[in-house]
Amino acid sequence: MLRVENLHLAYGRVTALRGVSLAVEPGAMVSIIGPNGAGKTSLLGAIAGDVAAQSGRILFDGAELRGLPSDAIVRRGIALVPEGRHIFASLTVRENLTLGATIRADRAAARADIDRFLSIFPILRERAGQPAGRLSGGEQQQLAIARALLARPRLLMLDEPSLGLAPKIIDQVYDYLAEVRREGVAVLVVEQNAGRALAASDSIHVLNGGTVRLSGSGAEVMQHAGFDSAYFGVAL
Amino acid sequence: MMRAARRWLPLALLLLVVLAVAALAAVSPEVVRRRMVLALVDLVAVVGLYVFAGNSGVLPFGHAGFMAIGAYTSGLLTIPAPMKAMFLPALWPWLQQTQWPAWAGPPAGGVVAALAALIVGPPLMGLSGISASIATFALLVIVYTVVGNWSDVTGGQQSLMGLPLSTSLAPALVWACVALVVAYAYQESRSALALRASREDEAAARATGVHVRRERLVAFVLSALLSGIAGALLGHLAGTLRADSFYIDLTFLIVAMLVIGGMRSLTGAVLGTLSIALVTELLRLAEAGVPVAGTLLRAPAGLGDALLALAMLLVLLFRPSGLSGGRELGG
Numbered sequence: 347m348l349r350v351e352n353l354h355l356a357y358g359r360v361t362a363l364r365g366v367s368l369a370v371e372p373g374a375m376v377s378i379i380g381p382n383g384a385g386k387t388s389l390l391g392a393i394a395g396d397v398a399a400q401s402g403r404i405l406f407d408g409a410e411l412r413g414l415p416s417d418a419i420v421r422r423g424i425a426l427v428p429e430g431r432h433i434f435a436s437l438t439v440r441e442n443l444t445l446g447a448t449i450r451a452d453r454a455a456a457r458a459d460i461d462r463f464l465s466i467f468p469i470l471r472e473r474a475g476q477p478a479g480r481l482s483g484g485e486q487q488q489l490a491i492a493r494a495l496l497a498r499p500r501l502l503m504l505d506e507p508s509l510g511l512a513p514k515i516i517d518q519v520y521d522y523l524a525e526v527r528r529e530g531v532a533v534l535v536v537e538q539n540a541g542r543a544l545a546a547s548d549s550i551h552v553l554n555g556g557t558v559r560l561s562g563s564g565a566e567v568m569q570h571a572g573f574d575s576a577y578f579g580v581a582l
Numbered sequence: 583m584m585r586a587a588r589r590w591l592p593l594a595l596l597l598l599v600v601l602a603v604a605a606l607a608a609v610s611p612e613v614v615r616r617r618m619v620l621a622l623v624d625l626v627a628v629v630g631l632y633v634f635a636g637n638s639g640v641l642p643f644g645h646a647g648f649m650a651i652g653a654y655t656s657g658l659l660t661i662p663a664p665m666k667a668m669f670l671p672a673l674w675p676w677l678q679q680t681q682w683p684a685w686a687g688p689p690a691g692g693v694v695a696a697l698a699a700l701i702v703g704p705p706l707m708g709l710s711g712i713s714a715s716i717a718t719f720a721l722l723v724i725v726y727t728v729v730g731n732w733s734d735v736t737g738g739q740q741s742l743m744g745l746p747l748s749t750s751l752a753p754a755l756v757w758a759c760v761a762l763v764v765a766y767a768y769q770e771s772r773s774a775l776a777l778r779a780s781r782e783d784e785a786a787a788r789a790t791g792v793h794v795r796r797e798r799l800v801a802f803v804l805s806a807l808l809s810g811i812a813g814a815l816l817g818h819l820a821g822t823l824r825a826d827s828f829y830i831d832l833t834f835l836i837v838a839m840l841v842i843g844g845m846r847s848l849t850g851a852v853l854g855t856l857s858i859a860l861v862t863e864l865l866r867l868a869e870a871g872v873p874v875a876g877t878l879l880r881a882p883a884g885l886g887d888a889l890l891a892l893a894m895l896l897v898l899l900f901r902p903s904g905l906s907g908g909r910e911l912g913g
Contacts, residue, residue: 396785420791432786434779445779449791497791
């Protein structure tokens with residue numbers, strides 16, 4: 347479904363990605379792990395159209411995404427939950443959800459979906475009329491995921507979904523991502539919280555210095571002799 | 583049913599406020615009534631500014647230019663043909679012979695201003711923050727320069743006289759109500775919600791599929807439409823047009839009214855306009871002189887502008903969300 351091939355991205359003289367390649371199949375969960383500055387957010391940003399890669403290919407169902415603006419990429423079926431959630435703080439919870447359905451023409455079905463998400467996340471229903479900025483970090487994460495899913499994406503990308511959340515809330519987030527997968531949505535997650543990502547994913551890519559150092563299933567990656575070296579850049 | 587009623591309650595309350603102002607104007611002496619009519623015309627202009635600034639978060643400084651376009655369009659279409667032949671002898675003959683009824687001037691002025699916004703808007707709408715504000719100011723300078731030097735069509739630096747004095751209380755009230763309804767209906771639309779999302783976080787708005795440039799253009803054109811109508815109403819209130827009337831002073835006034843009232847709600851636009859209009863009128867009276875114990879006490883000339891600037895400064899420093907606090911009346 348998604349194929350990234352030999353992607354290179356630089357901010358001026360600073361290189362963020364050096365020939366990254368990976369694939370995500372329908373309904374699969376793929377995680378990108380790596381330390382700070384590894385290029386994880388840049389990779390998601392390039393796929394989502396937020397930043398422009400200098401070379402390489404990003405194919406979604408065989409069509410090239412490079413060069414498309416982010417709103418056009420959402421329309422192709424890819425939604426991003428950015429790091430820090432980026433909810434619209436002064437707008438109400440319901441307005442945030444409505445915005446998630448911006449690209450949809452089926453207004454009645456979109457309204458029904460909003461009600462469905464309010465049932466799935468009861469705290470959002472309780473606070474539907476309140477400014478989203480008043481939600482806690484975990485509640486904002488729920489809102490950000492629900493908002494992204496309202497676009498009915500076929501690929502959901504999440505940047506550091508566990509950042510700043512309590513372990514119990516992280517479990518809830520990953521439990522919900524498992525449900526999303528059961529509905530056929532592929533998930534591409536970027537995490538520093540390697541343990542959680544390793545347990546939940548079909549395949550893992552360890553990114554460091556803008557390069558994929560190691561790939562495989564969670565077990566394969568963990569047991570690989572070069573894991574520490576790939577993740578931390580040095581052998582421990 | 584209840585939810586729909588609650589949704590439109592702020593608009594109903596604002597319309598009641600405007601109706602109350604008009605009722606007060608109707609029973610006031612002629613001089614006071616004229617000032618209140620001017621306040622209603624200012625309200626159309628400030629609401630026009632709000633439609634773009636309030637929803638996009640970009641404060642434009644070029645809307646007096648759209649008011650000028652509306653005013654001169656309306657003037658050229660409604661000034662009696664013999665007067666145009668006298669004041670604008672080099673005007674195109676077809677336009678010189680045109681004489682529309684006075685009521686048609688404001689909508690025509692609004693449409694031409696909206697078309698101008700549609701033409702200049704696309705490149706400007708890609709800009710954000712201070713770049714966008716400065717770009718709209720550049721637009722104002724261009725309009726001012728063209729109006730002030732296109733002698734064959736606008737009269738250049740001379741006053742363009744002969745506009746029918748059609749902006750009385752009734753049309754000012756009707757247009758103020760129309761502006762409020764249009765602005766509120768727009769702010770309740772999905773398009774305005776998308777634009778407000780981009781105001782909060784442009785990157786996140788794009789990530790939800792919002793076409794930021796297109797949504798800004800929709801608001802910009804609607805905003806120019808109302809500004810053009812306000813400019814035409816202003817022209818038909820004064821009866822004469824000068825390029826200077828649609829430049830820095832007017833820009834400062836409408837921006838101050840919106841900022842002081844609170845640029846993130848329609849209530850702020852109404853509150854700012856009416857409170858500044860009231861204070862300005864009181865200061866005008868003070869500058870003219872108030873008899874106290876047989877002596878005429880006069881406030882120093884220019885006090886009004888200085889206090890307006892001070893009020894805007896204080897609001898920006900201590901209450902950035904303005905008098906309304908960014909909330910809607912009854913909301």
